[in-house]
Amino acid sequence: MGEMDAAEFDDVVDDWFIESLKTYKDLHVYQLEHPTRVIEWTSGKTVCVAGYRSAKNELLELLLPLKLLAEENKGLCAERDFKVVHGGFAEGPVHCLRHIPGTRCAVTNDGRSSGLQVWDLGGDDSDVIRRTASVAGRSASGRGSRIAAGLSSDPRVLHGAESSDVLLTDLTSGQSVYKLKSDAADPLSSLQFVSDSVFLACCCSGNIYTVDTRASDAPRPSPPPATGGGDGVLWCADASPSSAGGAGRVARLSSSGEAVLSDLRDLGGAVSRARLDVLIDHHNWDDVKVSWAPALDDCIAASGFSGTVQIYDTSAWAAEPAAARPLFEHRGHVVSSQRADSLPVLVTSHVWHPERPRTLLSAAADGSVHVWDWVDQSAAAC
């Protein structure tokens, strides 16, 4: 973009502000003191974020602006900002954070070792987030662990850095109740339960293990369908939630911008594919993320390639990969990031609201956190 003086920069933001009145139903902007790479729902109205600096970092539980959540009587809610409701400190960076559903418990990993920290997020009587326990990992690889919360009623956490060290640990007893049998030390990009007893271990290589914890034999990985991308391509993936329409699908996204949709029962095959409209020139793979919309059929969000979050409608995708245009692109972080000589800002994380079809939260490397409810322009009458 080149050097821009303050007035010109303000102009850009002002232009975008006027534009945003048309393109968003709601938009709230928050600035954290330190950026986060994690946004995790802890209830319908609260999310947890945490810093990732090398030493001490804050964990915060934020309450969404009440003005956003009120369907009627929006005017009655004066609060337009996020509110910090609970806070605590972690000794190191937080690279992964998961909330255990049905509890006030969260689990984190620092991205440089395999162990987990367990936290009590606090209740009405206290605004402090306290560390209560640790869980050891199996790996000595120096890689951070991915984490998934178990879907069963017992508080369990699935974790591991590579396919050879995945453990399911019961948080009450601290004992591991399942170990994934695998010799391949395939670095993981994510772990995800798709039912009470079945989980996916998604590897950076694109391999996905479908694991039934009740079965005794070692699961075999499904490689990604062949794509145009060469060697060195990294993959992330997301399985559509069981509640969403078209359940049982997995979306994979590669570092070269290729997206592949597969049926959960046939992960080696591709139902449809596309080339996303993203910048491939990035240096940080860790923050690239793809996710299915919980309440909007066939839609996925992708972020981490640049300072934007893109929404795609996959219903139009075909078996042969073609260039796809996003249904919507959130440019807020780019527009409002620090200017002039600073590096272009990257989006570090995004999440969909579990119920509101077009509401997302996103965070960027400059500490900004946005919550936005976008307008589907294609559906609007002209």
Place this chain on the structure above:
Amino acid sequence: MYIKQIFSKRPRTKLDQLVGAAITFCRCFHAEQIRPEDNGLPIVHHSKYVCELPANHRFPMGKFPRVLHFLLKDQVITDKQVWVPEIASQHLLSGVHTDEYLDNFINGKINEQEQRRTGFPWSEGIVRRCRYETGGTVLAAEIALQRGLACSTAGGTHHAFPSYGSGFCLLNDLAVAAKYLTGKSPLKRKVLIVDLDVHQGDGTAFIFKEESCVFTFSVHCGKNFPLRKQQSDLDVSVEDGMEDKEYLSTVEAHLPWLLDTFRPDLVLYDAGVDPHWEDELGRLRLTDQGLYQRDLYVMKSVVTRGVPVATVIGGGYSRDIDKLAIRHSIVHRAATQVWRECGM
């Protein structure tokens, strides 16, 4: 017979003044309909203050007729008080706007990039409504000079610059009115623009930066649009969340001495309601009472100094049009009280 008496040197009787005024009125008002007989607070309104907008457009266009509706329904005014403005001519507008912009604007040659910044897609309807709105502000100012106080049911499009529009403003009505009413040298009138909309009156500030006969005074929230601020003659930038008491103190700290030092011949008052806590864009926390007290204070301060004041409704942003319109009608209600109390 009566016409001759206007120009005679003998002391004018009240009757003479009335008749003379009627003839002057017809000649000098930019109005489609005038109300010289009515003794109530003059209200300026035109049904063409509105136009069609694309479905789901966020600008609350419906608020203008609703303001009048609620004032009539609540019997604050009767329709006999309503003056109807003429459409602002290109000549009138050219006092502030460039010929090129006016030509493009009126003929639909505004490019897409420029349209985006305004927030409006171009249409003949939007051109017409902006011109009527501007005409309304000019008329309110003219009436105020004769009667002391007048209120439009629209106006306050202070983000418009001479050669481009911005932020839902396509023509700068306050600037056009101020420019027209300062008149010609050497007897130029002095106009004070009091802009209490939560957004800085950047267009107006820019237009009158070098004009010593027009003083621009803006109280606004620093963090609200536009981030790129212009320089008014007096800018007071306030913090997010300011409430009634502190806000009123802020206005009280500046307005009286401004009136006493600048000594305007006319005040144009932008009574924007977007400092209200329910406003979707404004970042302040005024209540209905706070707005009422503010408007009462401003108008009383001006009127008791014998200075005429014309008001416009300014900005307000809400998806509940009726609630918004009622909020906008606060200034008319306060003006009615001032009209009564000051025996106008």
